[in-house]
Amino acid sequence: MNELQRRIRDEGRVLPGNIIKVDGFLNHRVDMKLMRGLAKEFGRLFDLTGLTAVLTVEASGIALAAVCAEEFGVPMIFAKKAKSDNIEGGLYHSDIYSYTYKKKVTLIMSRQWLGASDRVLIVDDFLANGEALRGLVDIIEQAGAQLIGIGVAVEKGFQPGGARLRENGVNLKSLAIIERADENGIALREEE
Amino acid sequence: MNELQRRIRDEGRVLPGNIIKVDGFLNHRVDMKLMRGLAKEFGRLFDLTGLTAVLTVEASGIALAAVCAEEFGVPMIFAKKAKSDNIEGGLYHSDIYSYTYKKKVTLIMSRQWLGASDRVLIVDDFLANGEALRGLVDIIEQAGAQLIGIGVAVEKGFQPGGARLRENGVNLKSLAIIERADENGIALREEE
Numbered sequence: 034m035n036e037l038q039r040r041i042r043d044e045g046r047v048l049p050g051n052i053i054k055v056d057g058f059l060n061h062r063v064d065m066k067l068m069r070g071l072a073k074e075f076g077r078l079f080d081l082t083g084l085t086a087v088l089t090v091e092a093s094g095i096a097l098a099a100v101c102a103e104e105f106g107v108p109m110i111f112a113k114k115a116k117s118d119n120i121e122g123g124l125y126h127s128d129i130y131s132y133t134y135k136k137k138v139t140l141i142m143s144r145q146w147l148g149a150s151d152r153v154l155i156v157d158d159f160l161a162n163g164e165a166l167r168g169l170v171d172i173i174e175q176a177g178a179q180l181i182g183i184g185v186a187v188e189k190g191f192q193p194g195g196a197r198l199r200e201n202g203v204n205l206k207s208l209a210i211i212e213r214a215d216e217n218g219i220a221l222r223e224e225e
Numbered sequence: 226m227n228e229l230q231r232r233i234r235d236e237g238r239v240l241p242g243n244i245i246k247v248d249g250f251l252n253h254r255v256d257m258k259l260m261r262g263l264a265k266e267f268g269r270l271f272d273l274t275g276l277t278a279v280l281t282v283e284a285s286g287i288a289l290a291a292v293c294a295e296e297f298g299v300p301m302i303f304a305k306k307a308k309s310d311n312i313e314g315g316l317y318h319s320d321i322y323s324y325t326y327k328k329k330v331t332l333i334m335s336r337q338w339l340g341a342s343d344r345v346l347i348v349d350d351f352l353a354n355g356e357a358l359r360g361l362v363d364i365i366e367q368a369g370a371q372l373i374g375i376g377v378a379v380e381k382g383f384q385p386g387g388a389r390l391r392e393n394g395v396n397l398k399s400l401a402i403i404e405r406a407d408e409n410g411i412a413l414r415e416e417e
Contacts (some may be wrong), residue, residue, distance in 0.1 A: 063294070095287040
């Protein structure tokens, strides 16, 4: 059992609707020492030879992705959701469905920051339905860049995102996989 | 001239409407080594005795705030914009006007993560009209927490946010202040 799994077991809570709350250390009030440990763990799990960027999507993945990027000595790039006025033309974009906001969202990223010579690790804090990660993989394909893999902190193993990405041949590593979250608490997948 | 000021001078661009683009190193594709340098500079500029948290607002301030929080050994907390389904009741909230999105936005943050015993440094990447920072200061006041100061990477000195915050007695430090941005380029305020 790693540090993240211990924190989920000890501090995670389940709200009605099977919403898992780990926001006291992962995605609202963020424990940076824990993030650094997760970054080092991704460094052990992936072959990062030739890595040129860590990619994530706003907002809650940014803290973890930032620490990973610093750890691996590359820039951190993040895709934005929907269009704002201060991104000029020349965008990659990919439509996804946001279960959090219950509507279609477009991920956008400037073409300036990703091209065919890039080797990218995607990092995110959470994986459930995998829509955001699917959009990021799509953007990497549009750029002709190479995807080294996807590092996720917490995967909801009972939702379909992880299985779908693995079926598509993505090298996905999740540091904690939640098998069940209900009124009895949170059950984590045992290490293989 | 510090490293950030050099990067703005060498890599910053001005788009029509006086929009300043520094997204190649500050707020879209983020240079983490630069962020670490900015965090160390804030460490020199502020008396961080008793600091308990670094606070920012999603999304582009998170990378810098995360590195600052790690540098100072405290958690990084970020306020979210508008209401999503996975934040339960018990929220601080503050209404601001977003010039980026041209509409009212509500900053929200769980009351769990900030209280009267906290001593907080606010960190953000950009300061223009100062609406987001005004909202964060409002949330700190609601919490009864103590504001040590606000550390900003880039301040647009020709917009009113910085002057307003300083008039209200906030200990605001900006690592680069842009005096003018137009078709002739970007002019930085000289060090005093």
